[in-house]
Amino acid sequence: xxxxxxxxxxxxxxxxxxxxxxxxxxxxxxxxxxxxxxxxxxxxxxxxxxxxxxxxxxxxxxxxxxxxxxxxxxxxxxxxxxxxxxxxxxxxxxxxxxxxxxxxxxxxxxxxxxxxxxxxxxxxxxxxxxxxxxxxxxxxxxxxxxxxxxxxxxxxxxxxxxxxxxxxxxxxxxxxxxxxxxxxxxxxxxxxxxxxxxxxxxxxxxxxxxxxxxxxxxxxxxxxxxxxxxxxxxxxxxxxxxxxxxxxxxxxxxxxxxxxxxxxxxxxxxxxxxxxxxxxxxxxxxxxxxxxxxxxxxxxxxxxxxxxxxxxxxxx
Amino acid sequence: xxxxxxxxxxxxxxxxxxxxxxxxxxxxxxxxxxxxxxxxxxxxxxxxxxxxxxxxxxxxxxxxxxxxxxxxxxxxxxxxxxxxxxxxxxxxxx
Ligand SMILES: Nc1ncnc2c1ncn2[C@@H]1O[C@H](COP(=O)(O)OP(=O)(O)OP(=O)(O)O)[C@@H](O)[C@H]1O
Ligand SMILES: [Mg+2]
Numbered sequence: 001x002x003x004x005x006x007x008x009x010x011x012x013x014x015x016x017x018x019x020x021x022x023x024x025x026x027x028x029x030x031x032x033x034x035x036x037x038x039x040x041x042x043x044x045x046x047x048x049x050x051x052x053x054x055x056x057x058x059x060x061x062x063x064x065x066x067x068x069x070x071x072x073x074x075x076x077x078x079x080x081x082x083x084x085x086x087x088x089x090x091x092x093x094x095x096x097x098x099x100x101x102x103x104x105x106x107x108x109x110x111x112x113x114x115x116x117x118x119x120x121x122x123x124x125x126x127x128x129x130x131x132x133x134x135x136x137x138x139x140x141x142x143x144x145x146x147x148x149x150x151x152x153x154x155x156x157x158x159x160x161x162x163x164x165x166x167x168x169x170x171x172x173x174x175x176x177x178x179x180x181x182x183x184x185x186x187x188x189x190x191x192x193x194x195x196x197x198x199x200x201x202x203x204x205x206x207x208x209x210x211x212x213x214x215x216x217x218x219x220x221x222x223x224x225x226x227x228x229x230x231x232x233x234x235x236x237x238x239x240x241x242x243x244x245x246x247x248x249x250x251x252x253x254x255x256x257x258x259x260x261x262x263x264x265x266x267x268x269x270x271x272x273x274x275x276x277x278x279x280x281x282x283x284x285x286x287x288x289x290x291x292x293x294x295x296x297x298x299x300x301x302x303x304x305x306x307x308x309x310x311x312x313x314x315x316x
Numbered sequence: 317x318x319x320x321x322x323x324x325x326x327x328x329x330x331x332x333x334x335x336x337x338x339x340x341x342x343x344x345x346x347x348x349x350x351x352x353x354x355x356x357x358x359x360x361x362x363x364x365x366x367x368x369x370x371x372x373x374x375x376x377x378x379x380x381x382x383x384x385x386x387x388x389x390x391x392x393x394x395x396x397x398x399x400x401x402x403x404x405x406x407x408x409x410x
Contacts, residue, residue, distance in 0.1 A: 081372070091379040104382055107363050111371050114362065120372035163358065163370045170355040177348040178331050192327060197380065204373070 006253070006291070007033075009222040010133050011140050011214060016226040017236050018146035021257040021294065023050045024301050025226050026143035028310040034070035038138040042072040043129055045122055045153060046145035049074040054302045067304075071137070073129070081121040085112055119149075123156050127207050130214055147240050155247050157212040164205045171198055216248045224253045224291065229278040238285060253291035255312055256282060261295045328352065329384055356381070356388050364392065 006012065014026040023044075030042040041063060044051045051072050052059045059066075061076035085108060093101055111117075133140055144150040175195055182188040214220050225240065227233040241251045256279070260272045283290070292312030301307065332349045359377060362368040363385070381388075 084372075085375070088375050088378060092382055095379055096382050100382060100386075104378070104385070108375065108378070111362060111375060114367075114371060116369045117372055120370075124372075160370060160373065163373075167355060167358055170351050170358065173351045174328060174348050174355065177344050177351070178328070181331070181344050181348075188327070188331065197377075200377070204376070 006222055006224075009139070009220065011130065011142065011221040013142045013144055013150075013221065013223045014226055015144045015150045015223060015240070016147065017228075017233050020228055020233060021226045021255070022046075023054055023143050024307075024310065025224070025255055025257075025294075025312075026141050027051065027054045028301075028307040029312075030070060030072075030141040031304065031307050033139060033141070034067065038069065039136060040070050041129070041132065041137040041140045042066075042070065042143065043140060044072075044074040044143045045126060046143065046149070047075075047077055047118060047122070048145070051143060054307070056303055075122050075125045075129075077118040077121040077125075080125050081112065081117050084121065084124070119152060119156070123153060123160075126153065127211055130211060147236055151240060151243060154215055154244060154249055157208045157215070158247060160208045161205060161212065164201055164208065168198060168201050168205070171195065171201065216250075218250060218252075222252045223249070224255060225251055226255045226257055227282075228258050229256055229275045229282060231278065234278060234282060234285065251289070254282075254286050254289050255291060256293040258296040259293050329387075353388070353392060356384075357392070360385065360388075363389065 012026075012029065014022045014029070016022050023046075026042060030040050034040045042051065044059075049059070051074055055066060055072065057066075059072045059074050061074060061079050063071045063073045065071050089101075089105060089108065092104055096104075129140065144153070175192060175198070178188065178192050182192060223244070225237050227237045237254065244251055259279075260268060260275050263269055263272050294310060294312065297306075299306075301310065332345060332352060357364075357366070358368075359374045360368075360371075360381070362371040362374075368374065
């Protein structure tokens with residue numbers, strides 16, 4: 001991708017419908033940037049990882065060096081959640097008797113099975129990874145999960161913020177009432193000067209706010225949708241763009257994948273005709289958002305050699 | 317760090333249970349107690365079967381509240397109808 005503007009961004013996300021080419025695009029983009037001399041971390045937020053497959057080597061839940069200037073990681077939600085729960089159980093053990101510990105453990109384990117856990121664990125790790133920008137990475141490239149997942153990931157900070165906000169508000173109300181009462185009780189007044197829990201809640205809020213500001217600030221981040229020139233892809237992409245807009249998140253570019261070029265069979269010339277129509281629609285719908293296209297290649301794309309060759313040519 | 321938290325949290329539950337000699341306290345205390353239940357509900361509602369999409373992040377605060385959890389759950393289960401009403405106020409689902 002030669003688009004100069006994208007080169008100024010710190011976080012570059014590749015999103016799109018299942019199978020549209022997110023992994024292919026993010027991997028080749030990351031590889032190209034690394035070879036330009038940027039220190040790049042390539043992150044997969046898709047629990048069904050395929051960075052390992054495309055680079056033909058094991059990549060795991062820890063950052064691993066692929067080559068000079070290029071690192072990669074596949075977020076493992078199960079592993080992250082287990083680590084997190086273990087830490088919580090340990091600190092509970094420090095506070096209460098073993099009988100209560102057993103009781104609480106049951107509740108934690110139930111919570112561990114609830115549907116939101118994987119997404120929460122991914123999001124928590126996502127916050128941790130975004131914190132690494134500037135040190136040591138110049139840019140972080142994200143290979144995301146199919147559209148639905150990614151929309152939730154992007155809108156999560158907003159929801160979490162409003163939850164934390166309400167917690168802080170309630171807590172302050174309780175403290176304020178106690179302060180009122182403490183006017184006539186010296187011993188109480190001394191005890192409620194500061195509330196460390198409020199500080200802890202605010203610290204959490206800061207983290208959520210930071211992620212949201214990274215996502216909303218165009219100076220920092222760039223979201224690129226990859227789509228095929230097919231009807232359902234066009235519709236899904238348009239829906240996703242307008243939903244994100246509602247949440248204050250702007251989509252910056254789209255890449256059109258699997259363009260039929262040198263085709264001469266009868267079957268494919270029909271297909272090409274349809275694609276031509278869809279391409280026209282994409283051009284009217286997304287206009288200057290289009291930053292590149294990739295032709296349909298004769299074979300699957302994996303391994304550095306084929307990734308190198310992918311060029312996001314400017315659309316003509 | 318941990319002691320600091322235990323201390324501050326204990327002050328609140330002491331207060332709610334009437335440990336301080338406060339004039340005109342019962343009204344204030346009642347209000348504080350309701351708000352505190354609200355607070356706990358926002359954090360650990362899922363322990364009472366109220367789905368909370370943020371329960372994963374709430375667990376971070378669990379070690380600070382384990383000692384109070386039992387009495388809170390008892391108190392709140394006596395006031396089940398109130399809980400249902402309060403839970404209705406939270407448009408939790410996304
Ligand atoms: N332009 C192309 N020409 C030929 N094959 C392609 C092209 N783009 C992608 N492919 C192949 O299509 C398959 C899907 O691509 P890719 O894994 O990049 O999609 P994805 O959006 O990451 O999928 P998922 O939603 O499952 O994560 C891969 O086997 C890839 O090699
Ligand atoms: Mg993929």
